[in-house]
Amino acid sequence: MSNRYQKGLEQLEIMNKGSYKILKESLDDIAPDLARFIAEFAYGDIYTREDLDLKTREISTIAALTAMGTAPLQLKSHIHGALNVGCSREEIIEVIIQMVVYAGFPAAINGITAAKEVFEELDGDE
Amino acid sequence: MSNRYQKGLEQLEIMNKGSYKILKESLDDIAPDLARFIAEFAYGDIYTREDLDLKTREISTIAALTAMGTAPLQLKSHIHGALNVGCSREEIIEVIIQMVVYAGFPAAINGITAAKEVFEELDGDE
Amino acid sequence: MSNRYQKGLEQLEIMNKGSYKILKESLDDIAPDLARFIAEFAYGDIYTREDLDLKTREISTIAALTAMGTAPLQLKSHIHGALNVGCSREEIIEVIIQMVVYAGFPAAINGITAAKEVFEELDGDE
Amino acid sequence: MSNRYQKGLEQLEIMNKGSYKILKESLDDIAPDLARFIAEFAYGDIYTREDLDLKTREISTIAALTAMGTAPLQLKSHIHGALNVGCSREEIIEVIIQMVVYAGFPAAINGITAAKEVFEELDGDE
Amino acid sequence: MSNRYQKGLEQLEIMNKGSYKILKESLDDIAPDLARFIAEFAYGDIYTREDLDLKTREISTIAALTAMGTAPLQLKSHIHGALNVGCSREEIIEVIIQMVVYAGFPAAINGITAAKEVFEELDGDE
Amino acid sequence: MSNRYQKGLEQLEIMNKGSYKILKESLDDIAPDLARFIAEFAYGDIYTREDLDLKTREISTIAALTAMGTAPLQLKSHIHGALNVGCSREEIIEVIIQMVVYAGFPAAINGITAAKEVFEELDGDE
Numbered sequence: 001m002s003n004r005y006q007k008g009l010e011q012l013e014i015m016n017k018g019s020y021k022i023l024k025e026s027l028d029d030i031a032p033d034l035a036r037f038i039a040e041f042a043y044g045d046i047y048t049r050e051d052l053d054l055k056t057r058e059i060s061t062i063a064a065l066t067a068m069g070t071a072p073l074q075l076k077s078h079i080h081g082a083l084n085v086g087c088s089r090e091e092i093i094e095v096i097i098q099m100v101v102y103a104g105f106p107a108a109i110n111g112i113t114a115a116k117e118v119f120e121e122l123d124g125d126e
Numbered sequence: 127m128s129n130r131y132q133k134g135l136e137q138l139e140i141m142n143k144g145s146y147k148i149l150k151e152s153l154d155d156i157a158p159d160l161a162r163f164i165a166e167f168a169y170g171d172i173y174t175r176e177d178l179d180l181k182t183r184e185i186s187t188i189a190a191l192t193a194m195g196t197a198p199l200q201l202k203s204h205i206h207g208a209l210n211v212g213c214s215r216e217e218i219i220e221v222i223i224q225m226v227v228y229a230g231f232p233a234a235i236n237g238i239t240a241a242k243e244v245f246e247e248l249d250g251d252e
Numbered sequence: 253m254s255n256r257y258q259k260g261l262e263q264l265e266i267m268n269k270g271s272y273k274i275l276k277e278s279l280d281d282i283a284p285d286l287a288r289f290i291a292e293f294a295y296g297d298i299y300t301r302e303d304l305d306l307k308t309r310e311i312s313t314i315a316a317l318t319a320m321g322t323a324p325l326q327l328k329s330h331i332h333g334a335l336n337v338g339c340s341r342e343e344i345i346e347v348i349i350q351m352v353v354y355a356g357f358p359a360a361i362n363g364i365t366a367a368k369e370v371f372e373e374l375d376g377d378e
Numbered sequence: 379m380s381n382r383y384q385k386g387l388e389q390l391e392i393m394n395k396g397s398y399k400i401l402k403e404s405l406d407d408i409a410p411d412l413a414r415f416i417a418e419f420a421y422g423d424i425y426t427r428e429d430l431d432l433k434t435r436e437i438s439t440i441a442a443l444t445a446m447g448t449a450p451l452q453l454k455s456h457i458h459g460a461l462n463v464g465c466s467r468e469e470i471i472e473v474i475i476q477m478v479v480y481a482g483f484p485a486a487i488n489g490i491t492a493a494k495e496v497f498e499e500l501d502g503d504e
Numbered sequence: 505m506s507n508r509y510q511k512g513l514e515q516l517e518i519m520n521k522g523s524y525k526i527l528k529e530s531l532d533d534i535a536p537d538l539a540r541f542i543a544e545f546a547y548g549d550i551y552t553r554e555d556l557d558l559k560t561r562e563i564s565t566i567a568a569l570t571a572m573g574t575a576p577l578q579l580k581s582h583i584h585g586a587l588n589v590g591c592s593r594e595e596i597i598e599v600i601i602q603m604v605v606y607a608g609f610p611a612a613i614n615g616i617t618a619a620k621e622v623f624e625e626l627d628g629d630e
Numbered sequence: 631m632s633n634r635y636q637k638g639l640e641q642l643e644i645m646n647k648g649s650y651k652i653l654k655e656s657l658d659d660i661a662p663d664l665a666r667f668i669a670e671f672a673y674g675d676i677y678t679r680e681d682l683d684l685k686t687r688e689i690s691t692i693a694a695l696t697a698m699g700t701a702p703l704q705l706k707s708h709i710h711g712a713l714n715v716g717c718s719r720e721e722i723i724e725v726i727i728q729m730v731v732y733a734g735f736p737a738a739i740n741g742i743t744a745a746k747e748v749f750e751e752l753d754g755d756e
Binding site for chain 2: 653704
Binding site for chain 4: 194
């Protein structure tokens with residue numbers, strides 16, 4: 001296990017332990033290196049960088065995935081991540097609404113739908 | 127002049143007075159209502175909302191436009207806007223680099239090129 | 253209730269009353285302002301503009317959403333809208349097929365699938 | 379020369395003779411079959427179909443290319459095409475503005491810029 | 505039945521007979537010409553061209569559809585096609601992983617999910 | 631200098647030494663880590679993987695970048711790369727033409743324009 005992988009797992013522990021575990025299990029029998037690259041590169045190399053706090057990083061990822069509109073599962077995963085690092089539900093909703101301006105209403109509506117599903121899952125756990 | 131338009135112009139005064147002036151002039155003889163909608167809706171209705179500070183809003187817009195890759199001029203305009211509301215160059219560069227994870231290397235490289243052009247324009251003004 | 257909101261609701265009454273009602277209910281407890289912006293801005297400000305008839309507006313929206321490929325639910329909603337303002341099924345199918353030229357076969361096939369689902373829902377109501 | 383090619387050239391004669399000539403010349407020494415496919419398939423097979431008039435077809439293409447944001451040269455070519463088949467400048471501007479709703483402000487602004495360039499080229503010819 | 509259609513059907517016989525049959529049936533009552541264009545143009549005109557072998561063609565299509573992220577059903581169909589013309593599962597997985605570099609992790613993860621579904625369908629048939 | 635960086639540089643030596651040198655210099659004063667990630671991750675981790683030969687990897691990248699349409703500079707760089715690892719001009723043109731089927735004519739035309747520029751640069755060097 002490389003240092004970068006270890007560093008990535010520690011970062012995931014803070015940010016999104018649950019989503020990574022599910023993803024890793026689904027990739028393990030077909031493309032295990034892709035799961036490793038996520039830990040090593042995305043979380044070990046990128047999310048551990050300084051100059052931007054984790055809340056801003058997660059909000060920015062939600063903005064990008066909402067605007068792109070091609071990755072609803074990953075958007076939901078990062079809505080979990082944003083909540084885990086201290087973003088409020090209101091902040092998440094706000095950034096999704098803002099995407100109307102840059103990617104149009106359908107992108108924002110689909111982003112809100114993703115947020116709603118995440119919030120309902122969490123509220124159902126209570 | 128509607129209240130929303132007035133509110134949008136005041137918000138643009140804080141965020142990106144220069145870019146809007148150029149845009150408005152270029153639209154005035156062909157689609158003046160589009161410039162008005164930007165002031166009224168994007169700046170009057172959206173950017174004045176609470177629940178998210180302006181620095182986070184501008185960083186999120188930079189994230190989205192970098193990931194989309196279809197609006198280099200608007201990306202440059204929002205890099206100006208981010209600096210205007212107090213983001214550091216380092217924060218702007220960081221969020222663009224982060225987009226490698228969600229939109230790939232070409233999107234991030236093109237985003238950095240946009241940032242470099244803005245920074246050089248600003249440094250040339252000194 | 254603003255004049256723009258009222259104007260938007262009247263426009264939606266003509267164009268797509270049913271879809272907006274469902275959307276509004278799904279947004280009401282999480283992002284009610286997004287539903288309001290749709291009524292005020294998309295329907296109150298934009299679809300009420302002159303210089304383009306509603307049939308051409310809905311066909312154009314179907315073209316764009318088919319080509320983008322990221323908003324299948326909204327595409328279905330606008331296929332309903334197009335029928336409501338007088339477009340024929342043949343016209344809707346034609347514009348989706350035309351998108352092969354600009355966005356490729358998968359985009360057009362997925363657009364036709366959306367149309368087929370709408371037509372079958374409507375025929376099932378008979 | 380196939381019947382479909384001949385039919386496509388005749389359709390281009392009506393719609394966009396000038397743009398095709400330039401395109402064909404630029405492709406002739408590298409990918410002449412791509413120019414042939416455009417004549418045969420896009421213009422011979424698709425634009426000659428019934429069930430949708432040419433004005434609506436060109437407006438729909440402008441909508442799609444504005445929303446996609448990845449083909450500014452082709453957008454300009456179809457703005458010429460739209461004018462050639464009888465669309466007014468106002469109709470072209472209207473459909474581009476409408477794309478704010480589905481693809482955001484940057485896409486619409488860039489579409490208007492394309493239209494402005496075409497109109498200025500034409501006015502310069504006077 | 506045109507020569508091009510016949511040629512396309514023969515090419516589909518080699519590449520992806522099963523997927524085309526399903527697609528054709530779903531289009532037959534709504535847009536039969538779209539199915540015909542796929543056979544004539546995509547398979548009759550394009551995939552029969554020389555200068556690139558079928559394995560490379562299918563791998564390239566998988567790369568493009570993974571990167572675009574808007575056509576998961578067509579991606580699955582071309583994973584079948586790639587296997588039919590002799591690509592190994594490992595080659596398919598490799599090209600999808602490579603798309604991390606150009607379209608980001610979510611696009612690659614969703615591509616792997618498509619491949620996994622195809623492989624499981626095939627293994628379930630054994 | 632990490633092993634991965636060294637491995638990436640060696641891979642770039644084979645594939646695209648010239649393009650990386652220019653890119654690295656342009657990033658050195660603003661985002662040097664982004665250049666390092668390209669060497670370490672894209673070339674050190676990904677392009678050195680087995681199960682797919684370099685010719686197929688470069689053709690696949692050309693397919694993806696042509697279809698996406700948002701990265702013309704990177705497309706040109708990979709056309710150089712494809713030639714460097716032994717692809718013929720005919721193969722490059724073929725895969726770009728094939729993208730008509732998945733991303734439409736404008737994407738393919740813009741891809742061919744990129745190829746033409748690269749070929750002319752190379753022929754001008756003779």
